[in-house]
């Protein structure tokens with residue numbers, strides 16, 4: 526499974542690249558705002574740091590023509606730009622237009638299997654089910670992921686599933702067990718994935734025992 530990092534902070538992204546856990550990045554207007562930079566500045570900087578890895582960028586237009594216009598500007602900012610498009614009728618019209626132009630898309634705010642199927646039929650490169658936000662309203666976010674993967678497999682659809690709105694390590698593990706192509710993970714959750722208290726305890730014990738044997742030199 527590929528890991529994308531769900532952040533617009535270039536320093537965090539560089540750290541994840543160094544650790545080998547960054548196959549791409551997803552941003553949204555909220556994350557860019559938190560970075561304290563303008564959309565253009567943040568996107569250009571991240572796109573450069575990522576090299577060939579994909580970077581999802583989100584605009585604010587509601588109509589297809591507006592989404593395409595924004596997309597045509599965003600793709601000038603890096604060779605790896607993917608356009609986040611909201612799951613609406615106008616959004617899907619934009620996905621059809623963008624895929625004809627060879628511009629990659631990530632259909633976002635997906636909350637049902639039927640939305641995922643429609644996005645894939647429109648030619649989306651990626652679809653992003655928001656599992657945490659479904660869990661928040663007492664629905665089963667990961668069941669949505671399983672359902673859409675089954676539908677895509679049934680018909681050999683090439684659209685990749687990015688599990689988004691990831692809130693804890695279990696979401697990542699369940700996404701991997703379901704066979705999701707990608708999980709987009711905030712740095713806080715990425716950090717939690719590394720740790721296990723028995724690893725720390727084991728390292729400490731081995732160090733103590735090594736020191737003990739050194740005394741016997």
Ligand code: G3P
Pocket residue numbers: 531551552553655657658689690691709
């Ligand atoms: O990039 C979208 C996303 O992952 C949102 O997550 O935690 O705001 O639901 P969250």
